Amino acid sequence: MKLTLKIWRQKGPSDKGKFITYQLNDVNPEMSMLECLDVLNESLIERGEEPVAFEHDCREGICGSCGFMINGVAHGPLPATTVCQLTMRHFKDGQQLVIEPWRAAAFPLLKDLVVDRRAFDRIIEAGGFVSVSTGNAPDGNTIPVGKEIADRAMDAAACIGCGACVAACPNASAALFTGAKISHLGLLPQGKPEQDRRALGMVAQMNTEPFGSCTNIGECTGVCPKEIPLEVIAHMNRDFWQASWKEREDLVQTIAPVTSWSNKTKTKS
């Protein structure tokens, strides 16, 4: 099949980008979207041009590296699918695909379709964990966890951190991502002791990063490759206001977002 790819090309973070159109004449419908870009890149390299930079790793839809907009939809038209598992048979012969990177102030663009998602790591760092050091743990069956709770925690924990929720949100909000982790750990008895601290810390960090606000519209869950429900955002909101009410001292601190990639200023020893 034939396809026209209109791809955003941008050399670096501070360069001006633009769309460039490429014609592909021999696309196998069994190919994944990323394999289609591989084919394009091979031909670009052979012509002496720079290939399209895009992030990818596992190509099984679980690592969360890949992702871009296809015709205005994060990860493309197929629900619950990352671009690495999106096969070309879902497009029509002769179709034009507009391929654009995630766009958000919190995800600065690095090159072509590659963006910087370290804001997500900082949100997890702010409390997305259970404080249990190695060796501290009681036997796994000491605290029973009902199947329904374990299943719901798993639903939320399935988040792959790809950033599609932010990309699809008209406000570029990270509520679904943050809510998923708060919900995952908050549901489990193991995460309960830190529930308040976690909600305060993670929400504070999310608000320190230049994400927008949640307006409860649901575009995020519509594009989520793991179909994480809006319920997790409600969970975050609930934990947050309850923790804010109970908070006795203002202890939570946030980290300033870092956008530089150079390590030249850091200690090396």
Place this chain on the structure above:
Amino acid sequence: MSTSTVQAFKHQAPSFWQSTNGKKVVMAVTGCILFLFIIGHLLGNLLVYAGPVRYNAYAAFLHFDDTLLWIIRSVLIVAVVLHITATVQLALRNKKARPVDYSRKEAINSSFASRTMYWSGPIVLAFVIFHLLEFTAGYIHPGSQFIRGDVYHNVIAGFSVWWVSAWYIFALILLGIHLRHGIWSMFQSVGYNHKKHTPLLKKAALVIAAAIILGYISIPISVLTGLVK
């Protein structure tokens, strides 16, 4: 290969009000107050069908004690101010959160109502101001003389002007759309979402919003068609 250490710069967390989540809780609570007002106001309005005597008595009852009235009005004014302040601040933040726009963006999972809150809100606000000037203060009263105390007369006379009714109906439909999202959304903002209940709540929001709006716009329509004189 420098050896200076860069410490992660830490600072105080945003307060409840400074956080987007906190603002949304405020919007939910104030939205809820305004929603309750809308219901109460509708119930009162529907007394118009009971005739001028009972309608005017109801209006007089509202003015039973001016202090009490102003307390209630203050609550409503504060709610409106907070609701709007939070919205404006969030909207400005959201604009900054996506400095470069998509060349193409499709909405695949959101309702029309939810995507239009930012402009249904301001239009409803403009309407509320006009509405207060027309029926409460009486500064604008096209087509007839505003008679303080004779609410029934003011309503009939006001709605007899076709464009007043049209503007009213238009604004109320927008209010309905605003409520359609707002009624269930306020539950989400304060943290209630349930796999089974929320879909019901969304349906209920649609029904309630529609019922409210039908109730309200039935009055100008009745006036224009002469059902109520």
Place this chain on the structure above:
Amino acid sequence: MTLDAHIPSGPIEQAWDKARFEMKLVNPANKRKHTILVVGSGLAGASAAASLGELGYKVRCFCFQDSPRRAHSIAAQGGINAAKNYQNDGDSIFRLFYDTVKGGDFRAREANVYRLAENSLKIIDQCVAQGVPFAREYGGMLTNRSFGGAQVSRTFYARGQTGQQLLLGAYQALERQVHAGTVTMIPRTEMLDLIVVDGQARGIVTRNLVTGELDVYFGDAVVLATGGYGNVYYLSTNAKGSNATAIWRAHKRGALFANPCFTQIHPTCIPVSGDYQSKLTLMSESLRNDGRIWVPKQKGDKRPPSQIPEDERDYYLERRYPSFGNLVPRDVASRNAKAVCDEGRGVGETGLGVYLDFGDAINRLGEHVIRERYGNLFDMYQRITDENPYKVPMRIYPAIHYTMGGLWVDYHLQSTIPGLFVAGEANFSDHGANRLGASALMQGLSDGYFIIPYTVGNYIATHKFAKVDESSSEVKSAVAGVEQTIDKLLSIKGKRTVDSFHRELGKIVWDECGMSRTAQGLEKAIGQIRALREEFWQNVTVPGSGDDLNQSLEKAGRVADFFELGELMCIDARERNESCGGHFREEYQTTDGEAKRDDEHYSYAAAWGYGGADGKPMLTKEPLEFHYVHPSQRSYK
């Protein structure tokens, strides 16, 4: 050179306790004065970095991805073994130990495997405490499923995303330490050389993948947890970025590389569909719990599976191995699939595939039970193949999945370079010639949580660390070497892309050093790889510059190392004149086609020293002794 594995003397049950007691400790106040570099942030790397951070060491952890959460451990589906015996079905530490040694075809070190089985209990506890949402019974207790190579149910799982959940647990522990300030995470950074000063590993040279800057990081110990080298084959179930560069460069600096030919072919992957294919997708081994594997009895039977009647189907695993049936170990299942396809009974367009049929299970248990157990795997299969596995049997074929070989390490997981520790798939230690399903996650976490923190501490406590002079010749030459390689790759400007070379290399290694091998084929492959490598260095084209994000350049450096490693794999395979586990030499098989070991001559770990660019690698043998599990012909019949 002789290799001392430092295995504690005495009974195996007390070995690890004894070793830990004999270890020297570092004063808590002194720990923060020691920097430890952890390369890789998968299960082994993240858990090691987090645990070392918790102890108070100053840790720097590196990964090439944008976040430590993306390491390829995340893709493990089926589960993690632990000898909890929660099912009361007769499991014990000793049985897990026995199964693993036997599953590895008696080519693993007994003491290491025993420790692994011991640690398995603590791993589950640790992960549960971290909030890993393992599958539970209604009553709230942990549940298990069965995996290949075992007759007990000891595999813990979180749907088909166990690796993801375990990695997120380790990642969260890591981020907690980042927040506490003990660990500094350095993502999008690739290790390109090891700095060895006075015989000790003291630092690494890295390339910043965004800015292209070359940096030098110093530390008192270096932990490599960079995963396996399955991508030598180009098509594998590994992530596209998985590479052997860190371990290979360490190998070139003096670390011995053990058993490179021990590679694992996973029996249940989605078959290749075209030559554009960039990677293979695994279907969890757990599917073999309920799926039955078959091919038509008739050669070239092209009827759709539903039209092939029961008595014309050959459930060849159940037929040949009645006691283990579809749950034979991976090497056995893969080899049998290849055999039936070679006979011309393979299914699908290419004839390289066998059916994995859930019809019986669905009839017996109902579709909803199967959906509950494997729903996400079935969805994935359907997304990729456009076939509904609830209605039509899946088509599967073996693919490269894991590499048992890796840098040689002693009982302390220390390589032959003092101060260089190797954890997880990157080392060779625990799986012998074949890894049992659900054991990779176990090993990564055992190494990272429960071994590295002790053994690195012992190393720190027993060595002196003079400050490394940044302008010393060791540092300068390492950086210069890296610079030269990069400049060279960018300056060739030939005609062929990196991927085209990689694909060709992969095909050679797959054909001759894949599921079955012959001395003749390996000889041929070595020649072909050398010729291709030569062409690579003259005719590869790498566009762009070294000063920014350049994915072609990253790939080129990795493929350059794959050439050298691929050659060593073939050399090792040719040297090992026996069949064992994943290493099947056609010349050495029993009359009914099973692997035939030669314990008399080959009961050793083959540790190779780097032999220079075109020199010959030097073999050192670490003899393997079996005191607890007596080597026997493996039988799953």
